[in-house]
Amino acid sequence: MFPFYVGPSISSHTRFGATAGALLISLCASVAQADSVSEGKSQLEKQEFTKAAETFAQGFDKGEGEAGFYLARMVELGVGFPADQEKARILYLASAEKGSASALNRLGLMHLRGENVRQDFVAAAELICKSADLGNVEGQFNCGGLFLDGTGQQVNASTAFSYYQKAAVEGHVGAKNMLAIMTRQGTGTQADGKKALEMFTEVAALGNPVALFNLAQIYENGEGTPSSPIDAHLYYNLANERGHPNARTALEALTATMTREQLDEAQTRARAWQATVEASSKP
Template sequence: MAKKLLNLLIFYRETRLVSVLPLAFCALFVLASQLSAQEDGVHVQEGLVALNAQDFAGAAAAFQEAFDDGDADGAFYLGRMLELGIGGIANPKAAVALYRVASELGSAQAMNRLGVLHIQGLGVLQNYEEGARLVCAAAELGDTNGAFNCGTVLREGVGTGKDEDLAYDWFAKAGDQGHLGAMNARAAALIEGKYVAQDIPAAMSLLEHTANRGDRAGLFALAQLQAAGLAGDADLIEAHKNFNLAAVLGHPRAAAARAAVEAGMSAEDVALAQERAQAWRPVELPKEKISEEG
C-alpha cells in the first residue's frame, strides 16, 4: 500500500545552491546568521555581535582587525558586507576580490560563496567546474553550506561527475550540522528509497524538524506525506495547515496543493486547519545554532 501511495506522491525537491539567502530578507540577519561548523575567531565574533546591534562601522572594523590578524574569515565577512551593501553602497567587485583572498588563505565560507557565484555566473565568469571544486573544497573543510552545495552539484552533475550516492552522504553531513535544505534532501532520499534504504518514519522526522522551523520546502513535503498517509492514516487537516503555511511563505505549488486537499474536506475541518495555521509559530533555534539557508 505504501509503495502505491509513494507512486502518487510528487515530492518537491527545493534544494538549491545556497546563495546566502535572498536579499529580500533582512541583510543584517543574513550576514549575522552565517555561522559555519568551525568556531569563529574572537574578532569575527565581535563583528557579528556588532552587526546584531546594527553597528555596521564597528562590525567592519572588527572584521578588518580579524583579517589583519590572519583570520581569513574576516575578509569573508567584509566581502559579505560589501556584496550586500551593509553599512554603505554595495560593491560586488570588491566583494569578489575579498572572497578570492579569503579562499586562498583557507576560509571555507569564502570558498563556498565564491563557488556559488561561479556556478550562478554572478560577479564572475560562470564556470561550473571551478564552482563545484570550490564548494566541495569548502565541504571538505567542514563548512555546512559547502557540504549542502557539494551534495547538490554531485546530485545534479553540475561541473563534476554525477554521484548521487556521495551527494546524499554530503546531505547527511550537512543535515547533521543543522542545514534545513540538506535535511529535506535527505528526507527525499529516504522517501524514494533509491540511494538509501526507504525509511518513511525517518523522513517524517526530518521534515517535521524543518517544517517546525518554518522552512517552506519542509512544510510542503510534510503536508504531502500527511495527505498521502504514508506514515499512517491520512491527516488532511494537518496537510491543509502545512500547505497553507508553505503557501504564505512563497512555495510555488502549495496553494494548488492546498486547494486539492480542501476538495476532500468538510467545512468544519477546513476551518480547524485554518485555525491551526493561524496559531502556528516556528520553533526558534538558539543564536549560536542558526545556520545559513537558501
Template sequence: MNRLSRVLLATSIACLSAVPAYADLKSALIALDDKEYEKSAKMLAAAFEAGEYDAAFYMGRMLELGLTGAPDINGAIALYATGSAMGSSLAKNRLGILHMEGVGVLQDYKQGAKLICEAANVGEQNAEYNCGALYQEGKGVSVDSAKAIDYFKRAAIQGNVAARNMLADIYAGGKGIDVDAKKAFDLWQQTAAVGNPYGLFMLAKNYSEGTGADKDLIKAHAYANLAAARGVAGASEMRASIETKLSPDDVVTAQQVARSWRPAPDAEASGNRGTQLNAPGPDKSERATRSEKKKN
C-alpha cells in the first residue's frame, strides 16, 4: 500500500475526536482540482469525519487512479464500501460500477444493478443515467424501456449530459417512445452548448438535414467543424460534404462562426469521473477525479 493509501485509510475510516476547521468537502475538492493531493487527502478525511460521506468517493478515486503512487483498488473499494454504508450515493454508484465491470470484486450484474439503482433512487444523477442504461440493456435487471426512459429523464432534468444525449437518441429513433425530432434537437442543443462532442456532431447533422430545426448549412458546417476539432469520427467528412454545398463566402462565414463559438460556463467541467457506464456518442472517457455532479 502506498503512502497516500495509508494516509487516506488511516485518517478516513478511524474515528477522530477532533475535526479540523477546514473539514469541508468543497475546500477539499478545490485542492484536489489544483492537484494538491496530499493536502486534499487530509481535508477529505476530515470532511468524512465531519459527516460529509461523499468524501469517501473522492478518496477512493484518488486511490483507484493512483494519483500519487501505484493504484490501490483494494483500498479504493474499502472506501467506496464505507462511504456507501454511510449513505454516500456517489460511493454506492461507483461500487456498483465496479461490480458491473468485475474490477477488484467479482463481476455480479445483480449486485451492481442493486447498488447503482439504489443510488439513483436517492437522486444521484450519474446513477440515474446508469440505472436507466441497465434497464435499457437488461443487465442485472429485466429489460424495461419505460423505466429506462424515466431514469434518463430524471438525470436529464439535473443536467446530465449523457442522459440528455441518450434521450435525444431515443426521441430521434422512437425507441419505446413517440418520435419527436424537435425534442431530440433541443436535447442535443443543450449538450452541444456545453461542448459535448456528440451533441456538436448531432447538431451539425440535424442542421444539414433540416431535422428538428430549419435547415442551415452555415450552422451545420460550423458545428461539424467544432466536432471534427474534437476528434469525432465522421465529422470531418460531414464538414467536407457540407462545404461542397456552400459558396466560398459562406464557408468563410461558417468558419468564423466556429472560431467565435464558446462553450457555456461550467462546460463539461468535471466530466465522467468514473461515475457513469458507457455514454452515447464518441466521448466515453473516464476523466480524472471529480464526479460529474455540478453538473453526465
C-alpha cells in the first residue's frame, strides 16, 4: 500500500503533567491574535505547550476547526498532555464537524489503518478524499494514493494523477515525485522520459533521496537523455548517502562497470554537489 501522510506534525521530547481534560476546561488566557492556528503554532515552536493548547482550545471554542485539529494532534502525540488516542479521536471528530479538512484526513487514516477504530477502506477513502476536495494538501496526496492503489474505490490512475498535481502545486515533495514516476511509467498520463527527467531533477535539487535514485536510474538507462554512468553514479551516491534503501546495491553494481577515471569524476562531483534546500521528510 502506498505511503500516507497524517498532516502537519508536532514533535517534542518534553512532556507535561496536565491532563487533556484539565486544559480543555481551563481556557482563561486571552489570545490577542485572531488567527488561533498561527498563534498556537508560534507557541509550539517556542515549546510553550500549555499556552499553545490554550490558544488552540480557545480557537476551537470560537468555531475554528483547524485549531481543534492541532489540539487533537497534541493530545494524540502527548505534547503537553499524556498521550490519549481516544480523546484525540473525539477531538478530531468535533474538529471535522467544524470544517477541519486536516481532521478529516486524520480520521480517514485511522480507518485506513484500523487505529482504535474499525478498519474500513471505503470510509477511509470518503474521509480522505473529502479532505482533498476541501484543499488539504496531505489529503490530496493520500487521495491520489487511494485511487492509484484502488483502496476503498476503483483504480483510476488519471484521477490519482490529478490529485497529485493539486498537491504538487502546493509544494508537496511526495506528490512531485509521484507525478514524475507516473510520467516516467506512463501511468495515468502519457509516458515522457524527457519530462520525467526534468521533474526528477527539480526535486533532486532539494536533496530528496527518491528523486535522486530515480534520476540515477534514468541516466543509467538513458531515458529521455543519453546514458551517462558518471551522472548515474553521482545520483546513486547521493541517494545512498541520504538513506535510499536500494541505492547502495545499485551503486556497487554500477561501480564495478566503471573506469577509475569515471569514478574519480563522479566522486569529485558528489563532493561538490550541494542540495538547494535540506532534504524533505516527504518521499
